[in-house]
Amino acid sequence: MTLLPSSQHVCAMALSCLDDSDNRLQSFDLSDADWRELEVKNRRLHHLRMDCCSAAVVLKRSSRGTKFFAHRIAGPCTSADESEEHRHLKMMAVEIARSSGWQAATEVGGTTPTGEPWRADVLAVKGNAKVAIEIQWSGQTNAETLRRQEQYRLSGIRGLWLLRQPGFPIVHDLPAACIGGSLADGFQALIPAHERMLARHRRLPESWRQALPMDAFLRAAFERRLGFLTPLEAVGENATIVVETAIADC
Template sequence: MPLRAYIDNEEIISIDQDEKQWDDLKKRLKSKECVLTLPCCKEEGFLRTSSKGLRHFVHAKSDNTCDWKPESPEHLRAKIEIIEACKENGWKAIPEFSETNWRADVLAIQNEKRIAFEVQWSRQTFEDTKFRQDRYKESNVRGCWFFRTAPKELREYDEHLKADKEIPAFKIFKDENSNIIAQLKQTQLPLRTLVDSLLKRRLKFCEHIRLKPKQEVTIVFFETSCWKCHKPQHLWTVEQNLVTVCNQDFYLMGSMWDNDDIDKSPKIYEAVKQFLQTETGKNLKIGQLKKRYSKTVHDSYLSHGCFYCDSIFGDWFLNTEKMNGQNNPNSLRHKVEIEFGTTKEEGQHWCYSDIGQFCE
């Protein structure tokens, strides 16, 4: 269903026409005052309105040799969302625009900048995607792809799409209300909003993910006992519910036998000590966090230890203890706001921000 045609060499976009303009065009074509041609093949076409009210153009002859492929209603809906977002941002949006060796679903133009938006509701191989992207690049056009099912080379193990600066690609799907939705990791937003964000530079490719500097964390205090003196006491761990600057999940890998574990963070330890001064925490028996010698690693490292005999609680042993503590509904939970400063890890992603604060 093409959305673009020419009437007496004047470009017409179907969705730009109101009801009166559409009816006038019908009358002019019926009386043969003008001729409608389609840019894909330069052949004659005519007007049509779908059962859902979508105005579009169709080829006049069933035996037409044009290579135009039928588009699904979802594909058309996505193209319209892209066009409307472009126009709202002051870009000229041309559907089904073609040059010598490529044709874009929607070409957005602003001054010297050109962006080709491609909707792939049906499957397409990675080789075809890269081939078409390279052709856009040769024409100084930036290609942007929206896939219902992306090639496996563009997908992560969890089916989210990889962030690739050379081939910007985003997952789209139809929700229960037939809206076209785009997905950025845990964030879902209307396709029009995503395109709007791209054009407003609210979406940025980043090489690193950065922890939001100040946020609420949950410190979990759980029961344990010393392996040496066997006396009962408590330990703490931090729930992994942290988020990045762009509000994506941030999982700090707990490393053993060094100081990088978030549970050993000076800010977290200070919050633990303050909690032990409160009415709720004053009766908890918790050993100091300090350097102790480990026979396992033949070295000293920052470690938890027994409140009574100061024996080291090895990181390897505590891995299971901490997981059990987090899963135990009887564990004591304390929420506190922590200022982390700058904490980041490698992680290519499309960073989305309404307020212009990105991971880098």
């Protein structure tokens, strides 16, 4: 994901777009026949547009057959293309969220109460609860991750991060896991034991506090079965605590 100077990030390739009635279309929700029909209709009417910048849309497939929407003409809304891994993880998150009873869509945008724009890779909604799933395949500073997490908090959204780059903060306000594995072998969610985890540790699941299949991790998140342990608790070290008691009249 590439950040624009305005701090609003957009995708040159997307799994969703808007039609002329502002309905959101998800590429992975369409059958092959529906996709071909939509492609023909869009060539004739040019009725589809990118949600990020309202640019005209062209329908494409990746080398692995993944359907996606792209800008018809390169313009001011330019960024590096998302990787196939990024798109796959977004689709996985939507599928698992929906199967767990949430409404979910990709590339949903909004603004904070102060007017700062944000765009979530996946936004899942269930009643009053909102969760943004961010897949950060490219490198990003911890300060930028925390800044964007604060945008979600201010917007009443809980952010969950899947980061390819390890070494991120282990704090309650930043639920996160490192992405291990690959498209070919399947993805893992790697739970760090400390903030000094390195990229080479991705190949060594035993180096992490916990390693589990990514789909199992996401399902636990949407079923509210994830809990937070401090780094001290996670590595099983001893700690000194003080317990204070008092008598209260009832």
